[in-house]
Amino acid sequence: MGYALFAQRKLVLDGELNCLQLQQTQRSNEQYNLATQTLSLQQQLTSMSASQSNELAGLYEKLADADSEADRNSINGEIEAKQAAFEKELDQINRQIYLTSVKENAVEMEVKRLDTEVSAIQKQLEAVEQAEGAAIDRATPKFGGV
Numbered sequence: 001m002g003y004a005l006f007a008q009r010k011l012v013l014d015g016e017l018n019c020l021q022l023q024q025t026q027r028s029n030e031q032y033n034l035a036t037q038t039l040s041l042q043q044q045l046t047s048m049s050a051s052q053s054n055e056l057a058g059l060y061e062k063l064a065d066a067d068s069e070a071d072r073n074s075i076n077g078e079i080e081a082k083q084a085a086f087e088k089e090l091d092q093i094n095r096q097i098y099l100t101s102v103k104e105n106a107v108e109m110e111v112k113r114l115d116t117e118v119s120a121i122q123k124q125l126e127a128v129e130q131a132e133g134a135a136i137d138r139a140t141p142k143f144g145g146v
Contacts, residue, residue, distance in 0.1 A: 003132070003135070006128060006131070006132040006135070009128050010125065010128055010129065010132075013121055013124055013125045013128065014125070016121050017118065017121045017122065017125065020114055020117050020118050020121065021118060023114055024111065024114045024115070024118060027107055027110050027111045027114060028111060030107050031104060031107045031108055031111060034100055034103055034104040034107060035104060037100050038097055038100045038101060038104065041093055041096050041097045041100065042097060044093055045090065045093045045094070045097070048086070048089060048090065048093065049090070052082075052086040052090075055082060056079065056082060056083070059075060059078055059079045059082065060079070062075050063075045063076065063079070
């Protein structure tokens with residue numbers, strides 16, 4: 001292989017390597033953002049659960065203090081409505097967490113695939129550089145004793 005071909009092949013491999021490394025960086029950033037989003041949703045879920053517990057505790061206190069059947073029925077209706085609303089909100093957040101996790105897993109697989117491709121191109125680049133070095137060594141005249 002001529003020196004120009006070695007140089008051309010190295011340029012092509014360097015270009016591919018740079019492109020893949022950029023994709024790796026972008027996917028890693030995306031993976032980080034998705035993980036942050038998942039964490040935020042989980043914190044929101046925890047906060048909402050605590051809020052729900054506090055609100056329901058207050059309603060149960062009111063229920064215990066209610067004097068009439070009509071008041072108890074009204075408070076029970078309020079409790080049921082709150083529980084249904086909270087369950088709907090919790091389901092939405094859980095659905096978002098699931099979808100974010102699915103996206104995060106897909107991005108993680110993409111990052112792993114890119115890692116494999118980067119390694120393969122780095123090995124090809126090393127092989128070309130070694131072959132180029134060997135070709136240069138063979139082409140260089142050897143002078144004994146100098």
